[in-house]
Amino acid sequence: MTYQIPSSPVVSETEEKKSRFICWLGPVTDKAAFQFQLSQIRKQYPDASHHCTALVIGNPANPDTMQADDDGEPGGSAGRPMLELLLKQGIGNVGAIVTRYFGGTKLGVGGLMRAYRGSVGAALQAVNLEAFVPLQEVSVSCDFAQESRLRYLVARYQGNCGQAGYASKVTMSISLPQDQWNPLRELLLSEGFELQG
Numbered sequence: 001m002t003y004q005i006p007s008s009p010v011v012s013e014t015e016e017k018k019s020r021f022i023c024w025l026g027p028v029t030d031k032a033a034f035q036f037q038l039s040q041i042r043k044q045y046p047d048a049s050h051h052c053t054a055l056v057i058g059n060p061a062n063p064d065t066m067q068a069d070d071d072g073e074p075g076g077s078a079g080r081p082m083l084e085l086l087l088k089q090g091i092g093n094v095g096a097i098v099t100r101y102f103g104g105t106k107l108g109v110g111g112l113m114r115a116y117r118g119s120v121g122a123a124l125q126a127v128n129l130e131a132f133v134p135l136q137e138v139s140v141s142c143d144f145a146q147e148s149r150l151r152y153l154v155a156r157y158q159g160n161c162g163q164a165g166y167a168s169k170v171t172m173s174i175s176l177p178q179d180q181w182n183p184l185r186e187l188l189l190s191e192g193f194e195l196q197g
Contacts, residue, residue, distance in 0.1 A: 003059050004129040005093040012122040016115040018103025022048075025123035028055060028095035031065060041097050049102040052116060053095065054082035059134070060092045073100075077112035082120045089124060093132060096120050136181040141171045141194040150174075150193065157184040169194075 009026025024041055028034045034055050042051055050071045058064030066087070068079030082096050098119045107115055142150055147170045154161050159176025176184065188195060 002131045002133050003061070003090055003092045005091065005132040007128045007130045010123050010126045012119070012126050014115070014119045014122050015103075016111065016118070017105040017107060019105070019107065019115065020101040020103065021115055021119035022099040022101075023119040023123040024095075024097045024099075025120065025127055026095060027093055029057060029093050031055070031057070031067075034095045037095065038097055041099060045099045045101075047101075048099045050078065050098075050100040052078035052082065052098045052100070054079050054086055054120070055095045056083070056086050056092055058092055060087050060090050063087075063092065073112055073116075074109050077109045078116040081113045081117040085117050085120050085124070091124075091129065096123065134178045135175045136178045137173065137175045138181075138185075139171060139173050139196040140188065141169045141196070142192075144170055146170075146191070146193065147172075149191070150188075153184060153187060159184070 006025060006027045009024060012023050014021045022045065024037070038051060038053060050073055052071045052073060053069045055065065055067045056063050066083060068083040070076070070078045078098065082098060086094055086096060098116055140150060147164070150172065151161050154174045154176060157176050157180040159174050159180065162173035162175065164170055164172040185195065
């Protein structure tokens with residue numbers, strides 16, 4: 001369930017037959033933030049030939065969102081090789097933007113694929129990756145006498161207790177790693193806790 005994500009953005013530069021390839025690679029959790037980053041890069045490099053992109057949101061084995069854009073390069077020669085490399089490396093919640101300054105020599109589709117893939121590869125060598133653990137969030141209700149038991153069990157399964165509401169019962173939000181949820185769920189149900197969500 002866990003996968004690698006970039007801990008912070010990096011920028012690297014490669015060259016292929018006098019064309020410059022500048023790759024921004026960093027953490028992204030939604031498309032709007034990625035589009036904003038792309039707009040900032042377009043402003044930073046307004047005279048560049050192309051700004052090709054690849055985006056993977058969520059688990060790279062089964063992404064919530066993935067997209068690639070060739071930005072005017074021949075179809076499939078830029079964004080797709082960039083995206084394939086990110087998926088192959090098993091990196092999620094990541095965006096890559098490669099800015100190209102044309103150097104005067106045409107690279108052909110194969111050359112472009114190698115150059116864009118190589119640009120992202122150089123950035124991947126520079127980036128720090130960290131493990132991302134997807135969390136399950138649930139609301140649990142119990143009698144007042146069970147509250148300390150609930151807190152103990154959640155901690156035992158590497159989870160965290162959020163805010164508690166006190167009415168006729170205690171209702172608490174909890175979050176824990178998804179792979180810990182099923183065993184904790186069975187235990188909570190067997191001990192009479194009520195689960196919502």
